[in-house]
Amino acid sequence: MLDLILTSDSYKNFCKLIEFDKLSHAYLITSPDEDYNREFCKLIALRLNCKEVCKTCESCVKILNDIHPDVLSFPKNKSFVVDDAKSIIEELNVMPMLSNIKIFIINNFNKSTVQAQNKLLKSIEEPPKNVIFLINATSLESILPTIQSRTQKFELLPLNTNVLKEYFNNNGENINENALIEGEGWPGKTIKYNQNQSFIKNCEFIENLLKEMKSSKDVLNFSSIFSQKDGFEERLNLLENAFDKILNNIASGEESAFTKEAVAMIFEKINLAKKEFLANCNLNLISDTLLLGILEVKYICK
Ligand SMILES: [Zn+2]
Incomplete structure (x- = not known):
């Protein structure tokens, strides 16, 4: 470092x-x-x-x-x-x-x-x-x-995240994109996220969810993991990061399964889920509603 x-x-x-x-x-x-x-x-x-x-x-x-x-x-x-x-x-x-x-x-x-x-x-x-x-x-x-x-x-x-990314690349270390985002330019924190197995597992889970969740039956499968107490808030943050990235991709003209309007609505749903989480609402209910909501707007805003 x-x-x-x-x-x-x-x-x-x-x-x-x-x-x-x-x-x-x-x-x-x-x-x-x-x-x-x-x-x-x-x-x-x-x-x-x-x-x-x-x-x-x-x-x-x-x-x-x-x-x-x-x-x-x-x-x-x-x-x-x-x-x-x-x-x-x-x-x-x-x-x-x-x-x-x-x-x-x-x-x-x-x-x-x-x-x-x-x-x-x-x-x-x-x-x-x-x-x-x-x-x-x-x-x-x-x-x-x-x-x-x-x-x-x-x-x-904090350091510029691009500088951090370049440094890790030059040193032959694979750095997870989400570790860079969550580390917010702090090198020690970024390294800790990158070495944290449960964090990396959650990153992969969110990535899969966005790729594979296509029907309400899928929603129930993903929700059963999403709703687990351990790492729940982290998954919410990672989901938000993922949609930030999708929004950036849309802005730069890349093709996406989501429209800009859909992403805006999804951000609202994530925010609501965060509030409900802090208010100790039922985690199964929060995840089911959130994931179904994401699927819904994905198809409505086509
Ligand atoms: Zn010297």
């Missing part, structure tokens, strides 16, 4: 701060994608130690393998706790060994305890010279205002 982030606007913007010597001593880096956050911070650590991010020099190799003595990552366990804050306080007074900067990366800081955040407060307020904190979080919600006011906020931007 590092190569992908190298081309991102967020990375380029952060590099400008480095180049113009405008770095602050503590950053709170946010995006809804925890893998992206973590990799971004790692990339910044690489960049601060090796301008070319060559990935082959001693510093790069050590950082990539998480064994660089001056680049320390936290939490040591699942979430950032008081003990982590204590080790940071101890480490703060140890001079960097290999480089001229000491970097503390704290991942998933939004999962830390209030006590741990309070314990860290003083360290990020007045760190020794040549120390930088790269703290990342998927949301600011559970982060103390006192921490927020003592750090520089840096929001990561």
Whole structure:
């Protein structure tokens, strides 16, 4: 993922701060994608130690393998706790060994305890010279205002999905179109969707449904799977994505089994199904009505 982030606007913007010597001593880096956050911070650590991010020099190799003595990552366990804050306080007074900067990366800081955040407060307020904190979080919600006011906020931007697609293609990885859509430009999320077997199975199911559902008897067969509680909302979203795509195809003049009017009506039906789902209505009933409705408008709007 590092190569992908190298081309991102967020990375380029952060590099400008480095180049113009405008770095602050503590950053709170946010995006809804925890893998992206973590990799971004790692990339910044690489960049601060090796301008070319060559990935082959001693510093790069050590950082990539998480064994660089001056680049320390936290939490040591699942979430950032008081003990982590204590080790940071101890480490703060140890001079960097290999480089001229000491970097503390704290991942998933939004999962830390209030006590741990309070314990860290003083360290990020007045760190020794040549120390930088790269703290990342998927949301600011559970982060103390006192921490927020003592750090520089840096929001990561999602990547262009075409760039993501090209990257995966070039790396010989097959990326599911729906994983790209649902990932919304967040690389870590996209990869997670792409590796999620039940998600991929649902994608195939929706694809089949659109191809094979031709009679009310088919509807009942498909509905028996569609209505299962597990992944119900996901199937609704995937169905919506599929019709988005159909609409785009129609707009670009491609032939389709659905007319534009039919798709508009289907969107209404999907929205209604979503509302009914949230209102805890019977899932069998929602699916039967929705799938029959799709079949109906398909033939009415011919
Ligand atoms: Zn290097």
